[in-house]
Amino acid sequence: MIQMITENDYFEKSENMILKSFSEHNNFNDYELNIIDLNNEKIWSNYGRESYESSRIWDPLHCLQDFDTISKQMDICKKKILILLPQNINFTYGYEGSEAYDNYLEYSKLKDCLNYIPDHLADLDKYISYQEVLIFSPTQTRASALVLNSDFSFSDSISVWEDVTIKRNCNDNTITAIFTDNICRTTMKCNDNLDLEALIEEMGLLEKEKPIEPEWMESIEMFDDKDQKSNIFDNQNIISNAEREIINANSILKKNSELKSILYTQSKELEKVVLEILEELFDCNLTDFIDLKEEDFSFQYGNNWYVGEIKGVTSNIRSENISQLDVHYQTFLERNPNINSSNVFSLLIMNHQRRKSPDKREPVHENQIKLAKRNESLIVDTEQLLKILEKFRNNEFTREDVVILLSDKENGIVQI
Numbered sequence: 001m002i003q004m005i006t007e008n009d010y011f012e013k014s015e016n017m018i019l020k021s022f023s024e025h026n027n028f029n030d031y032e033l034n035i036i037d038l039n040n041e042k043i044w045s046n047y048g049r050e051s052y053e054s055s056r057i058w059d060p061l062h063c064l065q066d067f068d069t070i071s072k073q074m075d076i077c078k079k080k081i082l083i084l085l086p087q088n089i090n091f092t093y094g095y096e097g098s099e100a101y102d103n104y105l106e107y108s109k110l111k112d113c114l115n116y117i118p119d120h121l122a123d124l125d126k127y128i129s130y131q132e133v134l135i136f137s138p139t140q141t142r143a144s145a146l147v148l149n150s151d152f153s154f155s156d157s158i159s160v161w162e163d164v165t166i167k168r169n170c171n172d173n174t175i176t177a178i179f180t181d182n183i184c185r186t187t188m189k190c191n192d193n194l195d196l197e198a199l200i201e202e203m204g205l206l207e208k209e210k211p212i213e214p215e216w217m218e219s220i221e222m223f224d225d226k227d228q229k230s231n232i233f234d235n236q237n238i239i240s241n242a243e244r245e246i247i248n249a250n251s252i253l254k255k256n257s258e259l260k261s262i263l264y265t266q267s268k269e270l271e272k273v274v275l276e277i278l279e280e281l282f283d284c285n286l287t288d289f290i291d292l293k294e295e296d297f298s299f300q301y302g303n304n305w306y307v308g309e310i311k312g313v314t315s316n317i318r319s320e321n322i323s324q325l326d327v328h329y330q331t332f333l334e335r336n337p338n339i340n341s342s343n344v345f346s347l348l349i350m351n352h353q354r355r356k357s358p359d360k361r362e363p364v365h366e367n368q369i370k371l372a373k374r375n376e377s378l379i380v381d382t383e384q385l386l387k388i389l390e391k392f393r394n395n396e397f398t399r400e401d402v403v404i405l406l407s408d409k410e411n412g413i414v415q416i
Contacts, residue, residue, distance in 0.1 A: 001016055001017070001018070001030075001031050001032055002016055002017040002018070002031060002032065002033045002034075002035060002200075002206075003017075003018055003020060003025065003026055003028070003030075003031040003033075003034045003035070004017055004018065004019050004020065004035045004037065004196075005020050005021070005022060005025045005034070005035065005036050005037060005070070006019060006020075006021075006035070006037035006040070007021060007022060007037070007040040007042045007043060008037060008039065008040050010191060010192055011037075011190075011192065011193060011196065012192075012193055014193060017193075022043070022063050022066040022067075022070070023063075023066050025069075025070065025073070027073070028073045028074065028076075028077040028079060028081070029076070029077055029078060029079055031079060032079055032080065032206060033079065033080045033081075033082060033200070033205050033206055034073075034077065034079060034080070034081045034082070035081075035082045035083075035084065035196075036070065036081065036082070036083045036084065037084045037190075038083065038084060038085055038086045039084055039085070039086040039087055039089065039189065040086075040089075041089050041090050041091075041092060042063075043061065043063055043086075044061070044086065044089060044090070044091045044092070044110065044120075045061065045062060045091070045092040045093065046059045046060060046061050046062060046092075046093050046120075059093065060120070061120050064120070067121060067124040068124075070124060071124045071126070071127065074124075074127055074183070077182070078182065079182065080182050080183075080184070080205050080206075081127075081182060081183045081184070082183075082184045082186070082199075082200070082203070082205055083127065083128060083183065083184070083185045083186070084186060084188075084189075084190060085128070085134070085152065085185060085186065085187050086110055087110075087149075087150075087151040087152070087187075087189050088109050088110050088111050088136065088138075088151035088152070089109075089110060090107040090108070090109060090110075091107060091108045091109070091110055091113050091116075092106070092107040093106050093107070093108075094106035111136040111151070111152075114134065127183060127185075128185060133154050133155045133157065133158050134152050134153075134154060134155070134187070135152065135153060135154075135155050136151065136152055137150075137151075137152060137153040137174060138150065138151050139153055139169050139172070139174045139176065140169060141167070141168075141169035141174075141176045141177075141188055142169070142202075143188065143195075143198040143199045143201075143202040143203075144197075144198035144199075144201045144202050145198065146194070146195060146198040148188040148189060148190065148195060148198070148199065149188070149189050150169075150174075150176050150186075150187040150188050150189060151187070151189070152187040153169075153174045153175055153176055153187055154166070154175040154176070154177075154178055154187070155175075156175065158175060158178055164178055164179065164180050165178070165179040165180075166178050166179075167179075167186070167202075167203070176188050177203065179203075184203055184205060186199065186203070258273060259273060259276075259277065259386065259389070260386065261273060262274055262277075262351055262382040262385070262386065263351065263354070263358060263382055263383060263386070264351070264354050264355070265312055265351065265354070266311070266312025266313070266351065266354060267312065270310060270311075270312045270351055270382075271296060271310045274310050274349055274382070274385070275289075275297060275310075277385060277386075277389050278297065278299070278306075280389065280392075281388065281389065281392060281399070281402050281406075282299065282301045282306075282399070282402070282403075283399065284299050284300075284301060286299055294328050294331050294332075295307045295308060295309060295328035295329075295331075295332060296308055296309050296310040297310070298332060301403060302403075303343050304343050304344075304345060304403070304407060305332075305336075305339055305343055305344045305345070306344075306345050306346075306347060306406070307328060307329055307332045307344060307345070307346050307347070308325075308328075308346065308347035308348070308349055309321070309324060309325045309328055309346075309347075309348050309349070310349045310350075311348075311349075311350050311351070312350070312351040312352075312354050313350065313351070313352050313353075313354065314353065314354060314355050315352065315353065316352050316353055316361075316362055316364065316365065316368075317348075317350055317352045317364050317365070317368050317379060317381075318368070319367070319368060319371055321348060321350065321368075322348060322368060322371045322372050322375060322377060322379070323371075323375075325346055325347075325348045325375070325377050326346070326375045326377060328346070329344065329346040329375070329377065332344065345378065345406065345407050345409065346375070346376070346377045346378065347377070347378050347380055347406060348372070348377055348378065348379050348380065349380045349381075349382065349385060350379065350380070350381055350382070351381070351382040352364070352381060358383045364379060364381070364413060369412040369413050370412065371412075372412035372413065373409075373410065373411070373412035376409040377409075377412070378406065378408060378409070378411070378412065378413065378414060379412060379413040379414065380406070380413075380414045381414075384414045384415065384416060385414075387416055388402060388405065388406075388414075388416065391416070
């Protein structure tokens with residue numbers, strides 16, 4: 001949307017442009033482009049003082065306050081600004097008028113009073129630098145498909161300014177527009193909306209809106225459209241399948257990580273995963289196990305019963321860990337006098353030295369292994385338990401192999 005600030009009536013409001021006077025403009029940042037049209041004799045006039053004798057050309061313009069508010073808007077504006085500099089119009093002064101009539105007694109062409117212009121522009125002059133670079137030099141410049149007239153041009157010295165881009169006419173390279181930052185200044189005259197549109201297009205001040213492609217375009221197939229659409233469809237299927245495989249792989253990796261957590265966890269977290277592994281290895285259900293604050297688990301497989309202790313510690317396995325398991329074993333036998341002790345196997349499943357990587361853990365001391373043998377107990381560290389599960393899943397161990405391995409009362413410790 002464009003905001004056009006002008007006192008001329010040859011511009012018309014349009015679908016993408018509103019017209020505002022110098023005294024009633026809107027916030028510049030609300031528009032993609034703001035245009036300040038200085039080509040009007042109403043702007044270049046002053047009322048002078050109360051009598052003609054005291055009126056002078058350098059007295060303040062009657063729109064000086066408007067220049068002040070516009071310059072403040074330009075100070076904070078982040079959008080593009082186009083300044084249409086005046087042509088060689090009359091500068092009128094020596095006002096003598098009343099409610100019945102208006103009359104300016106004196107006038108001067110702008111080309112003849114350039115020295116006074118900076119003072120009249122006040123704060124707005126810093127955006128125009130009128131006197132230093134503007135010269136009277138009537139010329140024509142091509143703008144898009146039109147040719148626009150200019151009474152003034154910029155001095156060629158403007159080309160040495162820092163960060164300035166210039167636009168020259170098509171005949172003698174006279175400079176008729178300059179760009180600095182977000183501001184474009186031009187001496188080209190716009191007589192109507194068509195001239196203005198051509199100028200805006202030539203200066204590249206607005207991005208052209210791309211036409212919206214109609215829906216029926218999708219049904220028109222030419223060149224290799226069909227092959228490319230087929231290629232996209234095939235690859236989208238590949239991507240979709242790959243994404244499903246990735247999701248599945250991540251789910252498996254998450255479950256694997258949960259199983260491997262028995263290498264560093266303790267207490268309830270350790271017990272939960274160990275029991276899940278035992279359920280898979282023995283095809284049993286431990287959810288019905290009632291914790292009597294004695295053994296951590298007990299279950300039956302065939303004629304065999306397994307009683308166990310699960311523990312995670314930072315030290316190596318100690319004698320008291322094995323002795324505590326034996327207490328649970330004896331208590332289980334006392335509670336179940338009808339079960340033959342030869343069919344009861346006690347397992348000490350321990351995540352020992354849990355803060356160390358498994359390859360840096362010290363082996364279980366021989367004294368503890370001998371104690372386990374004497375108590376007819378079996379030490380199973382969590383790394384060995386994971387290896388048993390891995391071989392079982394890879395069909396290297398059958399369930400009966402697992403039963404034999406975890407029913408050994410002679411070795412004192414599982415090592416595979």
